[in-house]
Amino acid sequence: MEMESPSKRKRSQDYDDPEKTPQAQPNAINPTIFDNPPPPFNVAATSSDDDPTDATSLFSRTLAARPHFPKPQPPSSTRSLSPSKQYRKRSDLQRLDHPIHFSLESDLKAALPADAHDLYDALDNAHWGVDILPYTLKDRNDVKIPGVKRTMWQEQDPNVSENDIEALIEKHKRIEEIVRRTKQCADRGRSEAAWNHIHDQVLRLFAETPSVIAEDITTARIVPRFRPCIITQDDDSISSVSSHTSSHASTPSRGQAINSVHKMVDFALTLEPDVALARTIEQYTRLSADGTINQTSYFPLKNCPAPVFIETKTASGNLDTSGVQLGVWIAAWHASLRSIMTRGGVQEQIITVPLIQVLEGSWTVMYAVDADDSVKILYSGQVIIGSSNSLMGMYQLQAALNAIVKWMEGPFRSWITRVLTTALQ
Secondary structure (H helix, E strand, C coil): CCCCCCCCCCCHHHCCCCCCCCCCCCCCCCCCCCCCCCCCCCCCCCCCCCCCCCHHHHHHHHHHHCCCCCCCCCCCCCCCCCHHHHCCCHHHHHHCCCCEEEEECCCHHHHCCHHHHHHHHHHHHHHHCCCCECHHHCCCCCCCCCCCCHHHECCCCCCCCHHHHHHHHHHHHHHHHHHHHHHHHHHHCCCHHHHHHHHHHHHHHHCCECCEEEEECCCCCECHHHCCEEEEECCCCCCCCCCCCCCCCCCCCCCEEEEECCCCCCEEEEECCCHHHHHHHHHHHHHCCCCCCCCECCHHHHCCCCCEEEEEECCCCCHHHHHHHHHHHHHHHHHHHHHHHHHCCCCCCCCCEEEEEEECCEEEEEEEEECCCCEEEEECCCCEEEECCCHHHHHHHHHHHHHHHHHHHHHHHHHHHHHHHHHCC
């Protein structure tokens, strides 16, 4: 009978040495799938221990010997949203270095500066439909406009010619076509891009003159130095947040970080400069770091002042988001104007300008007001200045856009010419 051999003595290196410097186990930091112990695998089989050739036993040992993958771990950190994506509500714009405040006014005209009163009156008349319909169309059998009130007709023009009448009839036919296309877009739930084709036709029909052009600016981007900024600060930092302007950025102290915000809008109304203004703009843009008179280097806007911006949405869109886009865009426009005015030592308020929101066929207006250390955007509910949903709405819109064009050709042209001329002195 064979005797069992005595067990071997444990080697000295196999005992734990309490004074030995702890050593990391190999591959402890980056384990592979082969370093993890196999998971327990139990198969309820009565004969697996008795018969090593049993199929169940062999299958169990084969599976247990296979390497297994460790349980996937969630990422340690998630990617933060960019500042532009974080700003989606109007209230978010109050955190900018030059804040934007939206204010609902019960008496909008009283809240507006005097430089906007004439424009307000004209747009208010358009809202109520005062003097919006050409008298020539009044008794024509081929022109039917539902819901007409007596105050909507303009005064008769004794000097109207046959050519003028033909032009009005042709324009009315185009208006009818736009109303038909608007209904089609709404009924078929078309995209914002499809709606913009209609808005573009409206702008070209009502807002374009030899000195005013409607520009599609969906690809225009704000130049970096005019983008609104936010300075964030760590809780542990005791440094105060200093003012950050577009022309002179203060260096953030320890615990602070500066992020810029960028948004885009759909349309702009630009002023085609006359000879004198064009010469002044050319002189200024030669000295400008970005070679532009506006807040964007998009070529159609580089040499044409653009005081009116338009953002459009479909019914599934968000007017709050639309307001944010217009707010960021007008903040950048103010920054570009402040840089011009600083160069010339001009110390005055930036002129009040209209901002337009379009929800499918309905057009509403707000006003951007310079409040020194901030910009206030004043509005009075959803005051509709026109709509492509109906013939009446189209004639309202024609009156409103005509009023804005006259403001651009008059008060705005005078103001921007004076500011630029002073900047070059």
